[in-house]
Amino acid sequence: MLSAVLALTALAVVFGLVLGFAAVRFKVEGDPLVEQIDKILPQTQCGQCNYPGCRPYAQAIADGEADINQCPPGGDEGVIKLAELLGREPKPLNPDNGVEKSMPTVAFIREDECIGCTLCIQACPVDAIVGARQQMHTVIVDECTGCDLCIPPCPVDCIDVVPVEPTVSTWTWPKPIDVAELPREAA
Amino acid sequence: MGRPQTIGSQAKPQLWDFPGGLHLPEHKIDAPIRSMPLPKTLVFPLAQHIGAPAKPVVEVGDKVLRGQVIAEADGYVSTPVHASTSGKVIAIEERPVAHPSGLSARCIVLASDGRDKAAPGRTVEDFKALELVELRNIVRDAGVVGLGGAAFPSFIKLNPGSARIDTLVLNGAECEPYIACDQAVMAEEPADIVRGAQLIMHAVGARQTIIGIEDNKPRGIAALRKAIGEQQASNVRVVVVPSRYPQGGEKQLIQTLTGREIPSEGLPLDIGIVCHNVATASAVWRAVVYGEPLTERVITVTGPGIKTPSNLRVRLGTPVEDLVAAAGGLAEQGARLVMGGPMMGFALPNARVPAVKATNCILALRQADVRPEEPAMPCIRCGACAEVCPAGLLPQQLYWHARAGEFDKTQNYNLFDCIECGCCAQVCPSHIPLVQHYRFAKTEIWAEEREKRKADAARERHEFRNARLERIDAEKKAARAAKKAALQAKKAGGDPVGDAIAKAKAAKQAAPESDSKATDDPIAAAKAKAQARKAQKAQAEGAVPSAAAAQEAPKDDPVAAALAKAKAAKAAKQSDDKPDSDA
Structure with a gap:
């Protein structure tokens, strides 16, 4: 009886040590939750979620501080993806954070009205505006995320929000209308 | 392969097969080519090929000649655009183009001057004397693209890279109705097709050419066989393949002719084959030998x-309404006007869009011919789609996942091997x-x-910006701290109390320093100790003899005093001399 207890205890100690060592020595750095959430977020860096950027919002979701429906640029699609990742129920976007844009937009500076104050450059979260003090500024269209953060600081209101029209190379086929998708009674 | 086919031999070459496919009513005309x-007015879209749109090199108001480059290639996968007649550039603007979206794209608009004056071109006597790179550059500069409908820049397909090519397949199947x-x-x-085949074989290092033609084109088959005979081209042969849609698909034709299957998401290159359209071979030949850029093509206007x-x-850039x-x-x-065939073509938004390099057919359908859009019913899992799929895919599975928006799963079912031939939709009950x-x-x-x-680019830029702001902030903080310290030091210099404290501190610091210095040096310490002992001894001795002397001799004994003096002087001298004698 005693020998059995001792033997099992000894085994438990040995395995415990081996496992403990292995857990430390062979630790695999998995994709942490924050990274996974951050990958789903659209990286607009607009701050509409009330966090200073997508990454802090991802951190807040991971910490359970923020809800998953605070990202208007991500839209309902983004909420669904977050819900899938986190095993939660999808919910509609929180209207307090804003509404989803119907189509992507970029900022456009009316260059002859720009006074070269650099305020928009400082506001741009992705350095998508070029210019210098007393010089005209302009937006690099390909880098602009359409966050609209440059618009409030502009003292002369020379920045427009321009929708990004699909071109021949970015156009997508519309989803075919399919009766089979309607509820059974209607079909 | 390796089967030398004598000219005019009726020996039936071995043929393989591809899965699925459909027999469709042909509706083909057999008409001569008319000018x-x-x-x-001609309209030249900058994107007439697969790849990056060309960059305009002319300005509004410029006069151009036929064959002159009006837009140059931008990047590797790109080709230039040439004016197809002489005239004046009247606009560079967005115009509706032939695309299923019906969207506009940048175009160069040319007003013809009616003189059709050609730009001088360079001709080549012997293409075999050219470097292969030069050959490819000529084809690229001539703007030649695949004329079968895909419009992939041809010069890229003339460069096999490290792949070993044994066979050139020329696609003359033309399987789509009309x-x-x-x-x-x-x-x-x-003749130009066969010569073009020789040129392409030379460029890619192939040993033989197989021209695959569907059996419903006897005129083409006969003419090519005759040309091969005239040119004694024993390495080129015509193989007649059964008419079955989509026989003209690159993968399907190669499979029928050689029995070799192109791997999933692979290229003919992967199995040692290069495939060009027959008209492309002719265009390549004319581009190299006659220096003719691609400014016209043959288009079927039918229906x-x-x-x-x-x-x-047709001169490229001609509006469809003129055709x-x-x-x-x-x-x-x-x-209703359709560009392309009835299976893979798309409806044109209007008749003013221009014919481009990829346009092989303009099909006009009467209202009565347009199949009424029947409402889609639920899938009954009959499997007819899978039976006709020439790529051997599972159309039902693809459909479920595409409909549900599970696009990653559609890729698991090899969505990108779908050639969009439309057989599945055609047979779906x-x-x-x-x-x-x-397509969606x-x-x-x-x-x-x-x-x-x-998003990845935005994340990177945002993180870089944050890092930069943090760095600037840290630098500012450090500068501020340094300034503060300097200010404090300056302030301390003018304060007497502080001065005193500093002095005291310095003294305190200095004292232990000397102590430590002494203890640090054992010799000095020993010397000091010895000195101290000597001094003590001397004091004691001095005191005793003096006392004794005082006791022995009377205070005012001059002899004793003189003796003592002499003793002391002797001792002093001795101690002075000793180090000298030692040394």
């Missing part, structure tokens, strides 16, 4: 909605627009990838 009058331009080219320019279905030699007019006009008002679902899924996946790339 058409020069159009007044389209008949390749047949016309084969019948009327067979029940056209009065005189014709094969027309229709040249073919006798529309048989009925409101006929529930009228489900299957191929439209796949493909463009959605591409859009998602674009978005992801953009």
Whole structure:
């Protein structure tokens, strides 16, 4: 009886040590939750979620501080993806954070009205505006995320929000209308 | 392979097969190629090929000649655009183009001057004397693209890279109903096609050419066989393949001719084959030897909605309405115009869009011919789609996942091996627009990838910006701290109390320093100790003899005093001399 207890205890100690060592020595750095959430977020860096950027919002979701429906640029699609990742129920976007844009937009500076104050450059979260003090500024269209953060600081209101029209190379086929998708009674 | 086919031999070559496919009513015309009058206005879209759109090199108001480059290639996968007649550039602007989206794209608009003056070109006597790179550059500069409809820059396919190519396949199958331009080219320019085959074989290092032609084009087959005989081209042979849609698909034709299957998402290159359209071979030949850039092509204008279905030699950039007019006009008002064939073509938004390098057919359908859009019913899992799929895919599975927006799963079912031939949708008894679902899924996946790339770039830029702001902040803080310290030090210098404290501190610091210095040096310490002992001894001795002397001698004894003095002087001298004698 005693020998059995001792033997099992000894085994438990040995395995415990081996496992403990292995857990430390062979630790695999998995994709942490924050990274996974951050990958789903659209990286607009607009701050509409009330966090200073997508990454802090991802951190807040991971910490359970923020809800998953605070990202208007991500839209309902983004909420669904977050819900899938986190095993939660999808919910509609929180209207307090804003509404989803119907189509992507970029900022456009009316260059002859720009006074070269650099305020928009400082506001741009992705350095998508070029210019210098007393010089005209302009937006690099390909880098602009359409966050609209440059618009409030502009003292002369020379920045427009321009929708990004699909071109021949970015156009997508519309989803075919399919009766089979309607509820059974209607079909 | 390796089967030398003698000219005119009727020996039937071995043929393989591809899965699925459909027998469709052909509706093909067998008409000679007709020229058409020069159009007044020509529109050249900058993107007439797969790859990056060309960059304009002319300005509004410039006069250009036929064959002159008006837009140059931008990047590797790109080709230049040439003016197809002489005239004046009147605009560089967005114009509606032939695209399923019906969207506009940047175009160069040319007003013809009617003189059709050609720019001088350079001709080549012997293409075999050229470096292969030079050969490819000529083809690239001539703007030659695949004329079968995909419009992939041909010079890229002339560069096999490290792959070993044994066979060139020329595609003359032209399997889609109504389209008949390749047949016309084969019948009327067979010599250039065979010479082009020799040139391409030379460029890619292939040993033989197989020209695959569907059995419903006897005129083309006969003309090519005759040209091969005339040129004694024993390494080129015509193989007649059964007419079955989509026999003209690159993968399907190669499989039928060689029995070799192109791997999933692979290229013919992967199995040692290069495949070009027959008209492309002719265009490559003319580009290299006659220095003719691609400024015209043969287009079939046909369909029940056209009065005189014709094969027309068309200057690129000609508006479709001019083509229709040249073919006798529309048989009925409101006929629907389709670019391409009935299976893979798309409806044109209007008749003013220009014919481009990829345009092989303009099909006009009367209202009565347009299949009414029947409502799609639920899938009954009959499996007819899977039976006809020439790529051997599972159309039902693709459909479920595409419909549900599970695009990653559609990729697991090899969505990108779908050639969009439309057989599945054609046979579906529930009228489900299957191929439209796949096209939708493909463009959605591409859009998602674009978005992801953009998001990654935005994340990187944002993180870089944050890091930069932090660095600047830290630098500012450090500068501020340094300034503060300097200020404090300056302040301390003028304060007497502080001064005193500093002095005391310095003294305190100095004292232990000397102590430590002494203890640090053992010799000095020993010396000091010895000195101290000597001093003590001397004091004691001095005291005792003096006392003794005082006791022995009377205080005012001059002899004793003199003696003591002498003793002391002697001792002093001795101690002084000792170090000298030691040394």
